[in-house]
Amino acid sequence: MAVGVGVVIDAHYAPDAAAKPINPYVQCPQWQEIHPGWPCWGNFPEIEEPTLPGAVPGAPIPTVPTPQPVTPSAPPSTTPASPPAAALTPPPPRPAPDPCKAIVPVPGYVPPALPGHAPNAPCSGSQSPHTPRELIEPYVHPACSIPGIRILSPEQVHDVVTDIVGPLEAELGSDDPYVRSVIDEVNSYNKTCSGGKDVIEDLVWNDTRDQWYNYYRERFLKRNKQAECDGKKRTKDCEGLVAVCYKQGEPVTPPLTAQRDEYITGVNSYIRQQGYPAIRIPVKGTPLERSARRAADQERRNNPAKYPTDPVRFPNGSVAGHVPDTAWSGPLPGKGQPYKWAALDSRLNSSIGGQAGAYPQGYRAIAFVPGTWGATGCEPADKPYPLAVPPLYGP
Numbered sequence: 001m002a003v004g005v006g007v008v009i010d011a012h013y014a015p016d017a018a019a020k021p022i023n024p025y026v027q028c029p030q031w032q033e034i035h036p037g038w039p040c041w042g043n044f045p046e047i048e049e050p051t052l053p054g055a056v057p058g059a060p061i062p063t064v065p066t067p068q069p070v071t072p073s074a075p076p077s078t079t080p081a082s083p084p085a086a087a088l089t090p091p092p093p094r095p096a097p098d099p100c101k102a103i104v105p106v107p108g109y110v111p112p113a114l115p116g117h118a119p120n121a122p123c124s125g126s127q128s129p130h131t132p133r134e135l136i137e138p139y140v141h142p143a144c145s146i147p148g149i150r151i152l153s154p155e156q157v158h159d160v161v162t163d164i165v166g167p168l169e170a171e172l173g174s175d176d177p178y179v180r181s182v183i184d185e186v187n188s189y190n191k192t193c194s195g196g197k198d199v200i201e202d203l204v205w206n207d208t209r210d211q212w213y214n215y216y217r218e219r220f221l222k223r224n225k226q227a228e229c230d231g232k233k234r235t236k237d238c239e240g241l242v243a244v245c246y247k248q249g250e251p252v253t254p255p256l257t258a259q260r261d262e263y264i265t266g267v268n269s270y271i272r273q274q275g276y277p278a279i280r281i282p283v284k285g286t287p288l289e290r291s292a293r294r295a296a297d298q299e300r301r302n303n304p305a306k307y308p309t310d311p312v313r314f315p316n317g318s319v320a321g322h323v324p325d326t327a328w329s330g331p332l333p334g335k336g337q338p339y340k341w342a343a344l345d346s347r348l349n350s351s352i353g354g355q356a357g358a359y360p361q362g363y364r365a366i367a368f369v370p371g372t373w374g375a376t377g378c379e380p381a382d383k384p385y386p387l388a389v390p391p392l393y394g395p
Contacts, residue, residue: 093117144193152190152197160186160201164208166366166393167234168215178211205390213369213384216241220380229362231279231331234393239277239364242328243371245378247351255313259344260370263352266323267368268387270339276394277364279330280356291336292326299341307343316347327356328365366391 019041023031028040093116111120144151152160162169164182172179185204194200205212219236220243227237244264246252271278283289299320300307307318321344322329329335344352355378359365369385371378 146193149193149195151193152200156197157186157190160197160204163201163393164205164212164390166391167239168219171236178208178215181211182208201390209387209390210384212390213380213387216367217380217382221376225358225360225376227360229280229360229364231362231364233362234364238360238362239393240366241380242278242359242365242368243355243378243380244352244368245355245371245373247347248373250347250351253312253315256315256345256348259313259342259348262342263321263323263344264368264370264385266340266342267328267365268391270324271366271392272389273339275392277366277392278324278328278368280327280359280361280363280365281330281332281334282361283327283334283356288326288329288334288336292322292338295336295338296320296322296341303341306341314343314345316345318343319346319349321349321352324368325353325356327353330362364394366393 021028021040022038022042026034031038031040093114110122113119161179161182165179168176169179174180174183182204185207186200189195189200189203194203220241222236223240224237227235229238233239244260246256246260250256267278281288283292296319307320308314310318321342322338323340323342324338326334326336326338329338355371358377367385367387369387370381372381373379
């Protein structure tokens with residue numbers, strides 16, 4: 001008996017041959033529990049799956065060709081055969097990072113080398129040059145075993161170094177061979193309790209003064225004679241040695257050499273007495289020039305025996321020479337009355353005064369030394385001059 005629209009069910013819910021499950025995803029017992037009284041099978045024409053359209057009468061039936069197997073052919077004879085694959089080799093190891101370029105490098109640290117790398121060098125370039133203060137730190141001791149002698153403090157040791165080398169420390173740095181030798185000498189004498197500050201300074205000066213002379217002579221030869229100086233600059237152009245030469249072309253005799261040396265010794269004593277370098281000032285055509293001449297004339301009148309007529313000692317006549325020459329009596333206004341007087345040959349005295357013109361006004365003379373005529377004029381002699389004590393560089 002038919003019930004509903006298009007649903008045919010028998011009384012015993014048995015499916016006929018054309019019946020299909022109402023829900024093919026749920027078993028019939030579970031379906032009956034969910035939907036009591038509902039059949040599990042039925043015929044539903046309105047929702048039957050559509051069938052494919054039939055072939056058009058008289059049209060050929062399409063067929064799919066059977067694929068034919070492809071037999072690989074030999075490569076062209078003109079194409080060279082590839083060589084057999086070589087054994088794989090690992091890539092070279094990547095460069096190891098440089099620990100010496102770390103943000104905070106460790107002085108003296110030796111970075112470990114990675115496998116396959118050469119041993120690393122210590123991190124020497126990562127640290128800044130040692131200052132004299134750092135170099136003497138290891139030698140500072142609380143006391144000395146010798147009674148009456150106290151070890152120098154770091155500040156005192158540094159003072160000794162700068163008293164000797166002067167501006168070379170700032171110009172060349174503490175790693176310069178000469179500056180380093182002075183630092184090492186001071187440290188050595190201080191470590192062995194060799195004396196106080198003045199004693200150690202004298203010891204180191206006697207050991208290193210020839211090196212000092214050679215460095216300052218080279219500095220002199222490289223100076224710019226046209227530099228502008230103001231009496232305060234401490235550059236090579238405005239501070240250094242002053243050479244004292246005989247008059248060019250004049251025969252040199254022992255008396256003239258003695259007079260030149262007396263002048264040099266007197267000027268260096270003047271520098272130490274006043275406590276700062278002799279400074280070059282203008283003289284020609286100034287009231288200072290007239291004052292200096294009057295003072296020299298008065299000196300000859302007061303001491304005639306000191307300035308005799310002696311062709312051997314004074315082949316060109318004797319004069320009262322200013323020590324130092326008035327051109328080196330700065331700073332302004334200068335001194336018409338000199339530090340001391342010296343009996344000099346007139347041409348030697350004139351030569352000394354004229355040589356001051358080779359130095360710019362404001363040049364700071366830290367020491368006067370014997371000179372010879374060279375390519376740049378009157379130059380410090382090759383042979384080191386034995387200054388008794390270090391020069392005063394002054395403020």
